[in-house]
Amino acid sequence: MADATKAEAGPADAGPADAMMLKPAFRLTGRLVATLRTADPADFRTHAVESLPLAGGGIEGDRHFGFTRRSGGREPWYPRGTEIANPRSLTVLSAEELAETAAALGLPGLDAAWYGANLVVEGVANLSWLPRGTRIAFAGGASMLVCDQNAPCRITGRAIAEATDRPDVELAFPRVARRLRGLIGWVDRPGTVAAGEGFTAFVPEQWVYAPPR
Amino acid sequence: MADATKAEAGPADAGPADAMMLKPAFRLTGRLVATLRTADPADFRTHAVESLPLAGGGIEGDRHFGFTRRSGGREPWYPRGTEIANPRSLTVLSAEELAETAAALGLPGLDAAWYGANLVVEGVANLSWLPRGTRIAFAGGASMLVCDQNAPCRITGRAIAEATDRPDVELAFPRVARRLRGLIGWVDRPGTVAAGEGFTAFVPEQWVYAPPR
Numbered sequence: 342m343a344d345a346t347k348a349e350a351g352p353a354d355a356g357p358a359d360a361m362m363l364k365p366a367f368r369l370t371g372r373l374v375a376t377l378r379t380a381d382p383a384d385f386r387t388h389a390v391e392s393l394p395l396a397g398g399g400i401e402g403d404r405h406f407g408f409t410r411r412s413g414g415r416e417p418w419y420p421r422g423t424e425i426a427n428p429r430s431l432t433v434l435s436a437e438e439l440a441e442t443a444a445a446l447g448l449p450g451l452d453a454a455w456y457g458a459n460l461v462v463e464g465v466a467n468l469s470w471l472p473r474g475t476r477i478a479f480a481g482g483a484s485m486l487v488c489d490q491n492a493p494c495r496i497t498g499r500a501i502a503e504a505t506d507r508p509d510v511e512l513a514f515p516r517v518a519r520r521l522r523g524l525i526g527w528v529d530r531p532g533t534v535a536a537g538e539g540f541t542a543f544v545p546e547q548w549v550y551a552p553p554r
Numbered sequence: 555m556a557d558a559t560k561a562e563a564g565p566a567d568a569g570p571a572d573a574m575m576l577k578p579a580f581r582l583t584g585r586l587v588a589t590l591r592t593a594d595p596a597d598f599r600t601h602a603v604e605s606l607p608l609a610g611g612g613i614e615g616d617r618h619f620g621f622t623r624r625s626g627g628r629e630p631w632y633p634r635g636t637e638i639a640n641p642r643s644l645t646v647l648s649a650e651e652l653a654e655t656a657a658a659l660g661l662p663g664l665d666a667a668w669y670g671a672n673l674v675v676e677g678v679a680n681l682s683w684l685p686r687g688t689r690i691a692f693a694g695g696a697s698m699l700v701c702d703q704n705a706p707c708r709i710t711g712r713a714i715a716e717a718t719d720r721p722d723v724e725l726a727f728p729r730v731a732r733r734l735r736g737l738i739g740w741v742d743r744p745g746t747v748a749a750g751e752g753f754t755a756f757v758p759e760q761w762v763y764a765p766p767r
Contacts, residue, residue: 361683364762397622397637408621409610418691418756419743424610426699426742470574470763473686474702478631486639489687489758529639530632543631545702549577549760550683 364547371464373479373538374436377454379404385457386500392535393459395483395528399430400459406430415492428488429525433460433477435468438521445517448505455500458523460534465542469520476529476543483532491525493518577760584677586692586751587649590667592617598670599713605748606672608696608741612643613672619643628705641701642738646673646690648681651734658730661718668713671736673747678755682733689742689756696745704738706731 377387382404399406410427412419419425434453439461443451453461462468475487498514501507590600595617612619623640625632632638647666652674656664666674675681675690688700711727714720 361680362762364764367765369765397639423743426610426740428699466766467574467763470761472761472763486641527639530636544763547762548683548685549575549762550680550685550757551577552580552582553679 361548361550366546367544369465369542371462371540373460373534373536373540374463375453375461375536376534377459387454387457392533394533396531397528399528428527430527431485432458432491432523432525433462434458434523435465436461436463438468442518442521446510455504456497469523471524471542472547474545478541479534480539481532483534484529485526486529487524487526489525491522493522574761574763579759580757582678582755584675584753586673586747586749586753587676588666588674588749589747590672600667600670605746607746609744610741612741641740643740644698645671645704645736645738646675647671647736649674649676651681655731655734659723659726668717669710682736684737684755685760687758691754692747693752694745696747697742698739699742700737700739702738704735706735
């Protein structure tokens, strides 16, 4: 489903092109297959909802809502509880990567709710590898910006272990789900999204920074 | 000044590694040499200040302050004036790239104020190429996250043309300054920064997403 678009520039005029490869922007298309949110702020797990209103700062009332948040174990470089920017107000999984992870764990399937995910999409291969800065624009007008790959953690592993009665999954999950764990990001343009809605992922120019030797 | 750190993972366990090269994270160091902000909300140009308090959402009272902003000519995919996320509350230039741009334009120097920049740094080669997701952590504790390369525009070109009495610069600037235009980003951890302060740039893992053929 790749639709390469004209690059703004090629490596020839890109400055230190020998060290920093530059790939043109392109777009991909896919479909939203589920929307989920938290119910209880003390529980990271989400539950499916018919549609999801995306506001500035994320999903109002959701555990991860807010332009800022308190730092935790994922940001060991800050004292715990420091108020920092919140680029993880939305989390996205792909149906394909969920199936791949389930197969690797020997499970019949995996529920995005156990991950605490907000959106499940299909149709984009290797979703977890979409680069930072990708804009996912839903057909209804809402959009999100991808901030990073999500990292697998034992908390999700434990939720899956409990739900499937497979205690070994708690430890295995972080390793098995590595780079299959979807994306984190924040709302770019507010709006409501619902399962069945199509989207276009605008993959920006990509390059690799290499410091001079 | 590159200090390669242990990669979390090599391409061997990185999934679709043939299509998506993965580079380990590393860090660079540099120094902040100037801090600037807008004075008049109707004028995009900035002026030097002794120190700059960085808050959630940017620089309070500055023209670009806010977790959200109204879309404009840089976002032709939204109706003008749509409220969207604001990943450009801070702009950063490098002293080296300013000098390179000045030389290419045949000018003795360029003032970051004409760009409307907030921070000028030195010591990081090819600053404009730092990848999205780089965290710039200042010695005093404040930090910012890099959202994108900035794009040169005719508005800056006109400001330089006026200040230098070189009308030809208005049109030449966007071409000459391409990929020398610094970075945009937002505050990660609030705090005050001042010229002379050192920083560490934490360059994250980098990869290139290539859709399956």
